[in-house]
Amino acid sequence: MRRIVKRVAFYALLVLAILLGMVALQNFAVATLYSQELPAQTLAPTLHDPPTGRGEDLTIRIALFGPGTELYFWWGHIAMIIDDAATGRSYLYDYGLFFIEGPGFFTNFALGRLVFSTGRLPTWIGFANYMNTNRDIIVYTLDLPPEKREMVLRQAEWDVLPENSDYLYHHFRHNCVTPLLYIIDMATNGQFQERFANEPGRFTLRQHVRRHTWHSPFLDWILNFWMGQVIDTPITAWEEMFLPSEAARNIIDFEFVDSDGVTRRLVSDREEVFMSYGRPHVLEAPLVQWPRQLVFSLILSLVLGGLFFVQLKKSPALGQVALGICHSLFGLLFGGAGLMLFFLSNFTEHDYTFGNANILFSGPLLLALVPLGIRYAIADNYHKRLWPEFWIRVLWLLVVLGIFASMLIKLTPWFWQDNLTDQMLMLPIALVLSLEPLGLRRMLRRIFWRWL
Numbered sequence: 346m347r348r349i350v351k352r353v354a355f356y357a358l359l360v361l362a363i364l365l366g367m368v369a370l371q372n373f374a375v376a377t378l379y380s381q382e383l384p385a386q387t388l389a390p391t392l393h394d395p396p397t398g399r400g401e402d403l404t405i406r407i408a409l410f411g412p413g414t415e416l417y418f419w420w421g422h423i424a425m426i427i428d429d430a431a432t433g434r435s436y437l438y439d440y441g442l443f444f445i446e447g448p449g450f451f452t453n454f455a456l457g458r459l460v461f462s463t464g465r466l467p468t469w470i471g472f473a474n475y476m477n478t479n480r481d482i483i484v485y486t487l488d489l490p491p492e493k494r495e496m497v498l499r500q501a502e503w504d505v506l507p508e509n510s511d512y513l514y515h516h517f518r519h520n521c522v523t524p525l526l527y528i529i530d531m532a533t534n535g536q537f538q539e540r541f542a543n544e545p546g547r548f549t550l551r552q553h554v555r556r557h558t559w560h561s562p563f564l565d566w567i568l569n570f571w572m573g574q575v576i577d578t579p580i581t582a583w584e585e586m587f588l589p590s591e592a593a594r595n596i597i598d599f600e601f602v603d604s605d606g607v608t609r610r611l612v613s614d615r616e617e618v619f620m621s622y623g624r625p626h627v628l629e630a631p632l633v634q635w636p637r638q639l640v641f642s643l644i645l646s647l648v649l650g651g652l653f654f655v656q657l658k659k660s661p662a663l664g665q666v667a668l669g670i671c672h673s674l675f676g677l678l679f680g681g682a683g684l685m686l687f688f689l690s691n692f693t694e695h696d697y698t699f700g701n702a703n704i705l706f707s708g709p710l711l712l713a714l715v716p717l718g719i720r721y722a723i724a725d726n727y728h729k730r731l732w733p734e735f736w737i738r739v740l741w742l743l744v745v746l747g748i749f750a751s752m753l754i755k756l757t758p759w760f761w762q763d764n765l766t767d768q769m770l771m772l773p774i775a776l777v778l779s780l781e782p783l784g785l786r787r788m789l790r791r792i793f794w795r796w797l
Contacts, residue, residue, distance in 0.1 A: 387503070387509060388500070388503075389499045389500045389502070389503030389504075390503075391499050391503075392496055392499055392500055392503075392531075393496075394499075396491065396492040396495050397495065398491070399431070399495050399498070400490075400491030400492055400493070400494040400495035400496075400498075401491045402429055402430040402431040403427060403428065403429055403430075403491070403494040403495065403497075403498055404426075404427070404428040404430070404486065404494075405425065405426070405427055405486075405487045405489055405494050405497050405532075406425070406426040406427075406428070406484050406485060406486050406487065407423065407424075407425055407426070407484070407485045407487065407525065407592075407593070407596065408423065408424045408425070408426055408437065408471075408472075408482060408483070408484050408485075409421065409422075409423055409481070409482075409483045409484075409485070409589055409590065409592075409593045410422040410423065410424070410475050410480050410481060410482060410589070411480045411481025411482075411483075411621055411624070412480070412557065412624060412625075412627065413478055413480050414478070414479075416564065418480075419557045419558065420554075420557050420588055420589070421481075421588070421589040421590055421627075422441055422480075422521060422589055423441075423521055423522050423525060423589035423592060423593070424437050424438060424439045424440070424441075424471065424521070424525075425437070425438045425440075425497075425501060425525055425528070426438070426468050426484065427497070427498055427501060428468075434467075435467065435468040435469070436465045436466065436467060436468060437465060437466055437467070437468045437470075437471040437472075438463070438464075438465045438501045438504070438505065439463065439464055439465070439466070439471070439521070440461075440463045440504070440521045440522075440523075440524045440525060441461060441520065441521025442461060442462040442463065442464050443459070443460075443461050443462070443514075444462075455693065456692075456693045456694060457689075457693040457694030457695040457696070458513070458694055459513070459514035459515075460511050460512070460513060460514065461511070461512055461514040461520075461521070462510045462511050462512075463504045463505050463509070463510040463511075463512070463524070464505055464510065465501070465505050472618060472619070475619070476619050479621045479622065479623070479624065480619075480621055481617075481619065481620055481621050482617075482618040482619040483593065483615065483616070483617050483618065484615070484616045484618055485593060485596060485597065485612045485614070485615055486612065486613050486614040486615075486616075487529075487532070487596075487611055487612060487613070488609050488610060488611060488612070488613040489532050489609075489611075490603050490604065490605075492604075493532040493603075494532075496531065496532065497528055497531075497532055500528055500531070501528070504524065512524075516587070516697065517550055517576070517584075517587045517697060518587070520587055521589070522586055522587060522588070522589055522592050523587075525592065526538070526583075526586055526592065529596065529611070533599075533601040533611065534601070534602075534603075534604070536601040536602065537599065537601065537611075538583060540599065541581065541582040541583040541586070541595060542581055542582075542583045543581060544581055544582040544583075545579065545581065545582070546579065546580040546581050546582050546584060546585040547582075547585065548585070548630070548631065549576060549577050549578065549579065549580060549763070550576035550577075550580060550584075550587070550697075551569060551572060551576045551577055551763055552630075552631040552763075553585065553587075553588055553591070553631075554568065554569065554572070554576070555569065555628075555631040555632065555634065556627055556628040556629075556630070556631050557627055557628075559625075559628055559631070559632050559634075560625035562637075565634070566638070566766065566767070566770070567682060569764075569766065569767075570682055570686070570703055570707070570764075570767050571682070571685065571686050571689055571698050571701070572697050572698055572701070573690065573697060573698050573699050573700040573701035573702075573703075573762060574700050574701070574702065574760065574761055574762035574763075575696065575697055575699065575700060576697050577761060577762055577763045578761075582595060590627065596611050596612055597612050597615065598610075598612075599611040599612070634766045635765040635766045635768075635769045636769075638766050638767075638769045638770040639769040639770075639773070641770070642769060642770050642771070642772070642773040642774055643773050645773070645774055646773040646774055646776070646777045649668070649671060649774065649777045649778060649781075650777055650781065652664050652667045652668050652671070653668065653777075653781045653783070653784055655667070656668060656784070657783055657784065665721065665722060665724070665730065666722045666723075668721065668722070669718045669719060669720075669721035669722025669723070670718065670722055671718070671778075672714050672717065672718030672721060672737055672778070673714060673715045673716075673717075673718030673719055673722075674718075675711075675714060675774065675778075676711050676712055676713065676714025676715045676717070676718060676740075677712070677714075677715055679707045679711045679744075679771065680707075680708075680709060680710070680711030680712035680713070680714060680715070681712065682707060683703075683704065683707040683708040683709050683710075683711055683712075684708075684709040684712060686698065686701060686703060686704055686707070686708075687704060687708060687709050690704070700760075700762075701762070702751040702754060702760060702762045702764060703751070703762075703764055703767050705747040705748075705750050705751045706743075706744045706745075706746075706747030706748045706750075706751060706768075706771060706775075707744070707747075707767070707771060708747075710740065710743070711740060711744070713736070713740060714737060714740055717733045717736055717737050717740075718733075718737070720733040721733040721734060721737060727791075731791055734784070737778070738778070738779045738780075738785065739779075741775045741778040741779035742775075742779040742780070744771060744775035744779070745772065745775045745776055745779055745780075748768050748771060748772050748775065751764065751768065752768065
């Protein structure tokens with residue numbers, strides 16, 4: 346008996362040690378990646394040419410678009426508008442174009458190699474598209490000196506050239522907002538970045554994400570389950586502006602000193618062109634999610650406890666089938682999520698999934714619960730059910746140990762992940778399915794009868 350217990354404990358600790366080593370290596374990898382800046386935006390060769398006076402006819406505006414229906418539109422969008430009074434034309438410069446129908450899009454998306462493009466279209470067409478899809482349109486007019494307006498036009502026209510339009514997209518570090526931030530910084534002689542680069546941000550990246558995903562409990566959980574601890578570190582106000590709404594929030598009250606020494610407010614006018622209806626609002630501050638997940642998990646645990654009671658006291662066949670199905674479904678859900686996490690964090694360039702402690706308690710190994718649960722459900726006597734039940738309980742016990750390990754590593758200076766929501770979701774379920782006392786006592790007596 347002791348030998349078997351020691352062997353099981355040894356292999357459990359070995360698995361946890363291997364997983365901890367993987368998380369540590371990924372932490373090192375992501376620290377290396379985040380210490381390397383992405384390539385800077387290419388400046389137009391004509392940017393600093395003498396002004397021609399054309400800037401007097403130009404108006405520069407920033408267009409903020411609210412969240413859309415599709416998941417990839419939940420965080421909103423932003424673009425730049427340049428009106429030319431001399432020609433009567435107005436163009437919307439969009440730095441967040443992507444083409445789902447393009448070759449290899451889904452493969453590149455899965456591997457984290459997203460190529461986005463820059464383009465322009467008449468402003469009225471862009472606005473019509475966003476109105477037709479029921480998305481907010483708020484426009485901010487920028488008060489820039491004429492020579493700066495001309496520089497902005499030169500840069501925008503350079504950016505939409507076919508040879509310059511494509512760039513490697515990153516959800517947090519280089520998206521549709523990033524080029525506009527550098528254009529605004531250029532137009533304010535570097536004062537915009539200087540103002541926000543060292544100012545503490547309001548929230549972490551994860552908290553900002555959850556402000557936009559709160560209305561869909563499953564997607565909110567699974568997206569945050571896949572993202573690791575790199576998005577839980579403190580960030581600056583400049584880094585917060587990966588969100589279009591945060592960029593708009595910061596430009597509205599920003600002031601700068603122009604080349605003539607005159608202090609200007611960057612935004613001279615704000616106009617609500619169109620406001621959506623019937624959409625979930627974006628939270629001003631993220632919700633504390635773990636109590637909701639804990640309550641949900643406790644309710645599920647009570648149901649599972651009831652099924653164990655039914656199996657032992659009321660209707661053994663019904664309880665057995667129901668519990669077997671539950672094991673298989675939980676294995677498919679948590680094991681499938683763990684398999685995707687293992688793939689994302691080891692075989693892709695989605696660096697924000699690296700160093701994810703959730704792999705300690707919800708890994709691909711849980712997929713073994715699917716066939717084990719089926720065998721448990723269809724067993725026509727206790728002897729045939731015995732070993733599936735044993736391995737099922739071992740797997741759930743590994744989940745419990747993994748959760749406690751993921752809590753303990755937070756005490757070290759190298760690990761911190763805001764994954765209490767994930768831990769509280771799985772811990773009560775795993776405790777019930779691994780340590781339910783009556784069935785556990787019977788199983789142990791049958792397997793270890795020689796020593797008990």
